[in-house]
Amino acid sequence: MVIKKFMHITKELVEHLAKLALLELTEEEVTRYTRELDSLIGYFEKLNELNTTHIEPTYQVVPEAIVFREDSVQESFKREEWLKVVPQQEEGAIKVPKIIDVG
Amino acid sequence: MTSYEAVIGLEVHAQLKTKSKIFCGCSTEFNAKENENTCPVCTGMPGSLPVLNKKAVEFALKMAMATQCTIHEKSIFARKNYFYPDLPKGYQISQYDKPLAVQGKVGKVRIHRIHMEEDAGKNIHGTVSSYVNLNRAGIPLIEIVSEPDMRSSQEAGEYLRELRSMLRYLDICDGNMEEGSFRCDVNISIRPLTQKEYGTRAEIKNINSFRFVEKAIEYEIERQKEVLESGKRVVQETRLWDSEKNQTFSMRSKEEAHDYRYFPDPDLLPLQIPNTWIEDVKKSIPELGAQKKERFMNQYGLTEYDAGLLVQEKELAQYFEEVVQICQQPKLASNWILSELLRETTATQIAASPISSKHLGELIKLIQKGTISGKIAKTIFEKMWNSGQSPKTIVEKEGLVQVSDENVIRQWVEEVLKNNQKFVDEYRAGRTKLLGFFVGEIMKKSQGKANPATIHEILKKKLDSKGE
Numbered sequence: 001m002v003i004k005k006f007m008h009i010t011k012e013l014v015e016h017l018a019k020l021a022l023l024e025l026t027e028e029e030v031t032r033y034t035r036e037l038d039s040l041i042g043y044f045e046k047l048n049e050l051n052t053t054h055i056e057p058t059y060q061v062v063p064e065a066i067v068f069r070e071d072s073v074q075e076s077f078k079r080e081e082w083l084k085v086v087p088q089q090e091e092g093a094i095k096v097p098k099i100i101d102v103g
Numbered sequence: 104m105t106s107y108e109a110v111i112g113l114e115v116h117a118q119l120k121t122k123s124k125i126f127c128g129c130s131t132e133f134n135a136k137e138n139e140n141t142c143p144v145c146t147g148m149p150g151s152l153p154v155l156n157k158k159a160v161e162f163a164l165k166m167a168m169a170t171q172c173t174i175h176e177k178s179i180f181a182r183k184n185y186f187y188p189d190l191p192k193g194y195q196i197s198q199y200d201k202p203l204a205v206q207g208k209v210g211k212v213r214i215h216r217i218h219m220e221e222d223a224g225k226n227i228h229g230t231v232s233s234y235v236n237l238n239r240a241g242i243p244l245i246e247i248v249s250e251p252d253m254r255s256s257q258e259a260g261e262y263l264r265e266l267r268s269m270l271r272y273l274d275i276c277d278g279n280m281e282e283g284s285f286r287c288d289v290n291i292s293i294r295p296l297t298q299k300e301y302g303t304r305a306e307i308k309n310i311n312s313f314r315f316v317e318k319a320i321e322y323e324i325e326r327q328k329e330v331l332e333s334g335k336r337v338v339q340e341t342r343l344w345d346s347e348k349n350q351t352f353s354m355r356s357k358e359e360a361h362d363y364r365y366f367p368d369p370d371l372l373p374l375q376i377p378n379t380w381i382e383d384v385k386k387s388i389p390e391l392g393a394q395k396k397e398r399f400m401n402q403y404g405l406t407e408y409d410a411g412l413l414v415q416e417k418e419l420a421q422y423f424e425e426v427v428q429i430c431q432q433p434k435l436a437s438n439w440i441l442s443e444l445l446r447e448t449t450a451t452q453i454a455a456s457p458i459s460s461k462h463l464g465e466l467i468k469l470i471q472k473g474t475i476s477g478k479i480a481k482t483i484f485e486k487m488w489n490s491g492q493s494p495k496t497i498v499e500k501e502g503l504v505q506v507s508d509e510n511v512i513r514q515w516v517e518e519v520l521k522n523n524q525k526f527v528d529e530y531r532a533g534r535t536k537l538l539g540f541f542v543g544e545i546m547k548k549s550q551g552k553a554n555p556a557t558i559h560e561i562l563k564k565k566l567d568s569k570g571e
């Protein structure tokens with residue numbers, strides 16, 4: 001969802017974002033965030049007053065270009081070590097709640 | 104009844120054949136143990152930073168050039184945000200509004216864009232739980248998006264095969280659909296022939312063979328027709344292909360999942376492609392299948408069909424040209440490869456064939472010089488396949504040289520005629536069909552070694568002269 005000029009944060013938008021972020025918000029939290037985010041977004045309205053028609057968008061504030069690595073294989077995690085931090089695993093695969101109904 | 108037309112666009116994900124992943128040094132080895140090829144970067148550990156694999160960019164550039172795309176001097180990596188267990192960072196690094204390349208062409212189909220991205224992990228679904236393997240997370244992909252320019256399953260199949268051939272000739276992707284290194288999503292809608300606007304489209308995912316892509320498209324055309332004919336509307340949705348039931352089915356998904364909130368990845372600076380790099384990559388692009396096919400037809404006088412078969416794999420085309428170089432007989436070389444050699448092996452396995460291109464070339468030379476008969480050649484071919492020996496060695500060892508000596512052949516002819524006096528009489532009485540029987544008997548007597556042309560000549564002379 002693109003934040004458009006002079007956009008207002010609505011209760012529906014906060015609920016939508018919470019859903020995307022997998023957050024469970026109470027009714028009071030939704031009301032509070034709607035109010036707080038709406039006042040926050042107001043600051044950006046100030047920026048929107050500038051005419052940027054002929055200015056290239058700034059993707060990065062660092063002037064350099066990207067740095068590459070050569071295509072060589074480096075040592076990875078030690079498998080047994082990192083599988084220790086996984087909450088649940090079976091034969092090295094990470095066990096998670098069932099994702100979708102198949103078929 | 105209304106006539107409909109299908110409108111098809113394809114999105115292909117091709118895994119690039121680099122040794123290491125796109126943003127970290129983990130191996131891309133396919134047969135590794137679960138979660139063996141993982142590190143802080145590709146498992147999304149806090150504080151880790153991605154560093155772009157130069158080879159992956161080079162490979163992507165090759166495909167962009169081969170498809171005649173315009174390459175953006177500056178492209179941007181963006182985060183595609185969604186939650187799924189196979190995506191440890193909570194976003195996939197992809198390209199969004201500034202992709203690597205745009206506006207290309209593959210045959211008649213226009214390419215909308217080609218961009219780079221990382222693959223997600225692999226999920227295996229059990230009955231109670233799902234299992235995540237992150238070896239694939241971070242493997243470099245290019246996504247090739249076509250314009251909706253195809254109108255039938257056949258056109259879609261042709262485009263896909265051409266794309267796969269290009270990737271394999273460029274040696275940047277192994278194109279294996281079953282292993283998932285070449286994946287295809289189909290966007291398809293139908294419209295009455297008289298209508299200009301596109302209909303509502305469905306997206307079909309999870310198709311893992313060319314045949315299934317074609318079948319899924321055919322099924323979907325019929326399904327959408329039925330929906331429209333019954334006065335209902337096609338729903339925009341994602342469907343999956345069920346290869347056992349031969350049908351597509353709706354994937355129940357939450358529509359919110361499609362709100363990806365892309366934004367430029369602050370961890371990666373803009374990807375700049377200087378002209379000098381483009382020039383270097385351009386020089387490294389080999390002759391591709393379509394050009395090779397054209398050349399085979401012109402240079403060797405092959406039919407379009409045969410040339411098409413020979414260029415299906417780079418190794419096969421190379422094998423063919425090596426054989427021709429030795430025997431100078433393109434038509435014979437093509438026949439022997441397509442009808443004999445490919446009965447024993449496949450185009451992709453040709454380099455491992457026990458019959459080397461040199462040996463096949465020599466075999467054809469022996470036939471051409473009349474040293475061996477075509478019939479014996481097949482026997483020798485079989486022995487070559489089983490032993491890996493040269494045709495010369497086999498011919499000498501087994502005494503299979505063709506006999507063209509008239510005196511020797513005349514003797515065989517006379518013996519056969521003497522032993523079959525009854526048939527000789529019948530032949531002379533007009534049953535000329537018996538000629539083939541005599542030739543066969545003489546051939547048998549010579550153990551297949553007699554030159555058939557010489558047999559024919561002497562036999563005819565003998566049968567006809569005494570009949571007068």
Ligand SMILES: [Zn+2]
Nearest residue numbers: 127129142145
């Ligand atoms: Zn890694």
